Amino acid sequence: xxxxxxxxxxxxxxxxxxxxxxxxxxxxxxxxxxxxxxxxxxxxxxxxxxxxxxxxxxxxxxxxxxxxxxxxxxxxxxxxxxxxxxxxxxxxxxxxxxxxxxxxxxxxxxxxxxxxxxxxxxxxxxxxxxxxxxxxxxxxxxxxxxxxxxxxxxxxxxxxxxxxxxxxxxxxxxxxxxxxxxxxxxxxxxxxxxxxxxxxxxxxxxxxxxxxxxxxxxxxxxxxxxxxxxxxxxxxxxxxxxxxxxxxxxxxxxxxxxxxxxxxxxxxxxxxxxxxxxxxxxxxxxxxxxxxxxxxxxxxxxxxxxxxxxxxxxxxxxxxxxx
Numbered sequence: 517x518x519x520x521x522x523x524x525x526x527x528x529x530x531x532x533x534x535x536x537x538x539x540x541x542x543x544x545x546x547x548x549x550x551x552x553x554x555x556x557x558x559x560x561x562x563x564x565x566x567x568x569x570x571x572x573x574x575x576x577x578x579x580x581x582x583x584x585x586x587x588x589x590x591x592x593x594x595x596x597x598x599x600x601x602x603x604x605x606x607x608x609x610x611x612x613x614x615x616x617x618x619x620x621x622x623x624x625x626x627x628x629x630x631x632x633x634x635x636x637x638x639x640x641x642x643x644x645x646x647x648x649x650x651x652x653x654x655x656x657x658x659x660x661x662x663x664x665x666x667x668x669x670x671x672x673x674x675x676x677x678x679x680x681x682x683x684x685x686x687x688x689x690x691x692x693x694x695x696x697x698x699x700x701x702x703x704x705x706x707x708x709x710x711x712x713x714x715x716x717x718x719x720x721x722x723x724x725x726x727x728x729x730x731x732x733x734x735x736x737x738x739x740x741x742x743x744x745x746x747x748x749x750x751x752x753x754x755x756x757x758x759x760x761x762x763x764x765x766x767x768x769x770x771x772x773x774x775x776x777x778x779x780x781x782x783x784x785x786x787x788x789x790x791x792x793x794x795x796x797x798x799x800x801x802x803x804x805x806x807x808x809x810x811x812x813x814x815x816x817x818x819x820x821x822x823x824x825x826x827x828x829x830x831x832x833x834x835x836x837x838x839x
Contacts, residue, residue: 517830519591521584522823526728534587541590547599549631555599556606557632560586562595567644567669567837570633571598572660574651575677575785576617576745578605581733585648585819592834595640599632601625601656606742614713614741616706616749622759625656630664637667644669646837651786651816652677655759658794661775662767671771672833674778675723675816679760679790680753681783694753703751710747723785723816730820760790768797775806776836778829780814807836 521529541561546554558579569589571582579598586596602624603609603617611618619625637645647668649657654676661671682690697703716734724730737743775798779791795808809832814821818829 517588517591517827517834519587520823520827520830521587523726523728526726527732530584530732534583537590538583538587547632547635549628553602553608555602555608555628555632557597557599559636560590560596560598562590562593564593565595565640565643566593567595567646568636568640569594569596569646569648570629570636571596572629572647572649572653572657573598573601573604574653575748576604577650577653578743580605580736580740580743584729588830592837594646594837595643597632597636599629601653602628604745611704614744614746616704616710616746616752618704618749618751619755620751622659622755622762625652625759626659626663629656629660630667633660633664633667646670646672648672648674648833649676650674650819652680652756654678655756655763658763658771659759659767661773662763662770665770665772668773670773670837671775672778672836673775674818675780675783675786676777676791676794677756677786678763678794679787680756681785681787682753683784690753691757694750694757697750698754703754704749706746707748707750707753710749712746713744723780723783724820725813725815725817725822725825726820763794764790764797768794769801771798771804771806772802773804774836775804776833777806777808778818778832779808779810780816780818781810781812782814783816785816 543559545557548554579600589596600607647657654673661668716738719727719730722730779788798804798806811818
């Protein structure tokens with residue numbers, strides 16, 4: 517693949533090659549869907565753009581984490597817009613900085629993403645618009661595609677959070693507890709096992725298989741307070757249960773565009789079983805060409821795996837976009 521950045525001397529290649537290339541093509545701006553609540557967006561301009569990709573990032577992530585991914589999109593002549601979700605990065609939040617991840621209603625994520633997507637389409641109306649969503653961003657992206665299917669020509673969902681996993685606690689019990697805590701006025705509190713940012717995370721417990729790719733972003737995160745998000749709140753889990761309900765009961769019915777879903781074999785963040793159910797529902801009830809690809813041996817962040825896997829992953833993405 518053109519411009520591929522291998523694990524060998526990864527940090528040096530990112531700093532010497534990818535980062536300068538991206539910097540020359542970067543534009544930061546803010547959108548306001550609601551007065552006073554600014555959505556931080558980053559735009560990367562491709563040379564001779566053949567299309568636009570809007571990226572919907574995952575839980576506790578920021579636009580900064582996706583620089584390698586964005587670099588590959590630009591190499592293939594796709595411009596990129598990446599809005600940061602409420603409470604993430606430099607976008608507005610409903611709580612103070614470095615606090616639990618919280619949202620008052622799941623549709624806030626979806627409406628913000630669609631607002632940015634419509635803005636991008638209005639700015640470049642002659643280019644097709646594609647959606648790439650990872651993890652929580654994949655769930656948000658699927659809901660957005662179901663809400664406004666005419667907007668996206670194709671959709672890529674990488675380890676999408678159709679439903680999060682709740683280790684040690686059955687899903688229904690975890691959601692029931694979250695609802696009770698919200699009723700008690702504790703929806704903005706951390707769930708058990710969740711906490712403030714405590715410094716560099718453990719590679720072994722991460723969703724990555726490439727320590728070089730993992731460490732590169734961890735260093736950036738440690739140096740920038742805006743990237744240092746805490747864990748999940750009761751309110752967040754309650755709303756993700758609402759998002760799950762909409763995905764499985766409503767959104768899948770309207771996803772008529774081609775959809776590509778990547779599934780990590782060893783995912784301990786999101787439910788593969790629910791991904792399978794979602795894909796079957798889309799396939800059965802719409803005329804969408806939906807494809808599920810199980811990537812053997814991978815953890816949640818497939819794009820942060822070993823070189824061979826990452827190359828195969830991106831080759832598949834671009835064949836799908838260009839078919």
